[in-house]
Amino acid sequence: MIRTPLRPLARVLKARAQGEDPARIEAENLDKRHEEIRDRSRARAEGRLLVLGLAFFCLYAVVGIRMGALASSVPEEPMAVAQGNPIIGQRSNIVDRNGRILATNLETHSLYAHPQDMIDPTGAAGKLAEIFPELDAEDLARRFASDRKFIWIRKQISPEQMQAVHDIGSPGLLFGPREMRLYPNGSVAAHIMGGASFGREGVHSAEVIGVAGVERQFDAYLRDPANEGAPLELSIDLTVQSATEEVLAGGMALMNAKGATAVLMDIHSGEVISMASLPDFDPNDRPQVLTTGDQSDSPLFNRAVQGVYELGSTFKIFTIAQAMQLGLINPDTMIDTTGPLTWGRFRIRDFRNYGAELSTTDVIAKSSNVGTARIAMQIGGERQRSFLGELGFLKATPIEMIEAPTGAPLLPRQWSEISTMTISYGHGLSSSPLHLAAGYASLLNGGTKVEPTLLRRDTPQLGPRIVRADVSASAVRMLREVVVNGTASMGDVEGYAVAGKTGTADKPKENGGGYYDDKVIATFATVFPATDPQYVLIVTLDEPQITSLDEARRTAGWTAVPVAAEMIRRVAPLLGLRPQIETVTPVGVTLTSN
């Protein structure tokens, strides 16, 4: 670098000779030098700014282009981030408590046509009509001849039909994949399953959605890909459910009933082991909802959950248990049963006259309405209402089915004294058999509340206490007395110490105005084994009637009880309960000496 001197000797000497000030030359040169320095650093700064500006421009351009690309392109799952299993996108299976399949998916195909690709549309239409008898060849040919580019032929076809269509060999007939819901057990547990149908449908897939029962209730869970195909485990036992339905169907036919229902529930965990309602249907081919008439006549109607009936004398044990809980009576207290009991224009009478008084145990065993009503008057309406509320009789059951809210109980408009008396023996309050099962379970499991559930759970429910343990044990003993010496003598199953209570209630007329004389709802509510209560079983028959000993008989003791007994005989061994040999007198050791 050439450095320019600030005081060049030649110019200084010349200036001195001319009498000028040499300091001006120095100042001038200094100025020049400063200007040069300034220009250089400005150029450098400008260059740096340019580079920086370019860098910023590039960065912002990248961000902008990326944003534009993201906004305008179709959203896509990032491959590396997807932790879940991308394969199992199907609707989850539903299995029973032992893992046996209740509902699963099957890959089938749909059939559609592109008429423009067809070589011989008329011939294809004729051959299709041969494969699918419900299609009309002429109609199909007309549709193929129209201008449409896409025609659905069948939404679902079987592999055999697919092969047959393949064999037609028309390039315009095309298949799309389609998942279908299959219930391999047919009508077993039909009401619990409900059924499924297609939601949004496309050529390449169709959405399977639940329409009723647990399929609808757990629709979101079953469709959630985050479950990775984990099945929905129900508390139902398929074998027990099937045996229950078989016995119930036989019993319904034998007792000439128009409908029947059975609920089997674990007394400690509240799990519903089997729940049957007849007549039933096949969820693979779910029938249409009735458009006219009574919905309760439809096979879709789930009597166990949706059917609310006056369940008759089965309610008496609640009244007695509450009175024992309150300390008003004990099992040996004598109750006045002189009838009829008159309240206003109502008269309460017994099936037979049982004399002046009966012990509390016999009030249950002989099923005395008068005795129970007298006990209810001691309890009072307010306390009765709150007790039944604790047992869950005042609102719909919390069972995990979409139909559950429709099974809300029918309560009296005003809980008057006469209501208190009639409700004490099961009239004036309508509830579903499932309510009754939950009520019996809560009362007889030692006295803590259980709520019915359809989901498998292995631990007992620890609900709030409803009655003392000793009251619960006395109630079981009284119910055992009903079977041994009372109205349910046909219900005894050797080895299982059945305890239970019958209930026969007249059916109310549909359009009001009293009750039918010849139509009843017969119920048997039972708990077994009485020595260590494990299960509660409710059997209800709708309008049963048999002729025995030249007499038409409708009472539960003659109809529901034998059906329930047969059911216990079939189901208890399946539940792993071993029959216990009951000894009449305890076997003791006699000491002898010689």
Added chain:
Amino acid sequence: MRSLMVILAALSVMGLGFWAYQENYKTQASMREVRSLNRSIGAAHETLGFLRAEWAYLNRPDRLADLAALNFERLELLPLRPESFGRADHIIYPLPEVLPITNPIDVTSVEITDEDPL
């Protein structure tokens, strides 16, 4: 020294670029493999689901009951009933096994001489 650093840096950039290029292609190959594996796993799942459905369909309680009724003469299967339960003391104890004869004694040996009779 300085130019050496520049050359080394340039070489390392080129090396890294080459490495990144290779990794990119390796990743893409792995992704393709994962996709094809997923496809075959999916197909296997589908088959498995189909087989499970078929198994459940063939073992549906109604069919098993019908089969048991059809083959009653041969199998004599009945529903499980309380009478089916037995008690442990109803089963007889296993008979004592007859011990194998390890050292047979010939009772007529008095007549036999050391010579082989045959």
